[in-house]
Amino acid sequence: MNRLKLVMKGQKKEMRLHYLQHVPFENPGSILIWARENGHVITHTQLYEQDTLPKQQDFDWLVVMGGPMNIYEEENYPWLADEKVFIREAIAAGKVIIGLCLGGQLIADVIGGKVTQNPCKEIGWFPVRLSEKVRSTSLFAFFPEQPVVFEWHGDTFSVLPEDAECIAENDACKHQAFIYKKRVFGFQFHLENTSAIIKDLVENCGEEMIPDAYVQTSEELLAHPEYIEQNNQWMELFLTRLEKMYREDVL
Template identity: 30%
Template sequence: MRVAVVENTVISHLGQVGVALEEAGAEIVLYRPFRGEVLPDVTRYDGLVVLGGEQSAIDDDLHPYLPHLAARMRQAAEAGKAVLGICLGSQILARAFGGRNILGQTREFGWHRIYRTDEGRNDPVLSAVEEGFPIFQWHSDTFTLPEGAVHLARNEAVTNQAFRIGRAAYGTQFHFEASRPVVEEWNSNFGHLIEAMAPGWIDCHPALAEKDGAEADKAGLAIARAWVKQIRT
């Protein structure tokens, strides 16, 4: 099992997705196109993961690789491969299939509850979690669902929290990969950005992690394992 992972920012973490891939014995190959590296040839991989980043999904002037990454995600999805876009990755996947990216209108940070749609309750991946699970969020953008996409999850702030297109191409606006250790490292490396987005959050972090962290870690790993099961070698 070979899986290409595309990073879009300097500090990225596979987190719970990495745990599930390692459990499955996957070979993971990292790509960093934001540093000028090439994009993966998706025909050489069984799965494709695209992680988050600070840029928008249509920030083509500063990041000219973005439309090409969208095309690679669509190519992999249309070939029936397992594709996963998280946060920015989900926005790029939506773009790839004709969804509209909406910038700066849906700010969420920290652990928030997610609710599945009827389709989500019956989906091979989202059925792995309980209703109303907490999961980590860090975004300001969202997207419209592409034509033909299956709407899987929502919450009060953002209607399109998760979707599937084709056999196994998934986009999640939420960071289900972000376990408590990942969040702690984000606090250390991005404290100034977090304080600007959610003033006082870092001071409240220990109590919030105690309240929702363990349940979120469990849900994130369940989603990751269920997605990995969609990979066909």
């Protein structure tokens, strides 16, 4: 693990971003681009390779990625049990945490919510409705009322504890995003996906794309580079504003 270094006067301390990856074809995408462009230290744990989890003092932010497995499949993926303990400890340590799809579901589970099968699968480009309250905050003010985002999930965080605020929904899924204790964020959708990641998802998980009301074709998923670019821009703006609040200690 990289150590936090003190830098010259007038410069910012390096921020250390660690991410947990569940399968080879789902990496943090545009989050990695943003982190590299801003000079942050990036480390990772590839859980599918049985990598060792870091110590809490060795990172500042934690990103928990998506994956095709479910949070309750510990028999098939034994590392899920250790990962849940690790996420719980990171929350207790006051880390900034971003969970994406499966990552958001894992966070919801460890804070006392419930993760169950959604009434329908949601795969493709669909609008979500952000709450007026969250769009009035500086962290989310740049989002339109109904951004079109990338979805790929069958399960969802169907029940959230009282101290977790749901900030987005749509007709297919009641809970699309939440905030917990000001610095923990769970997203059911993916703003980080690049075109390469979406192609890999289609290649590796295409059997899940059974025609349904909220399941688009692989052609539809890959036909919108403008959506990918917009989603990545929103992620960049969110991360930049989040970092500013983090450094000003206002989270």
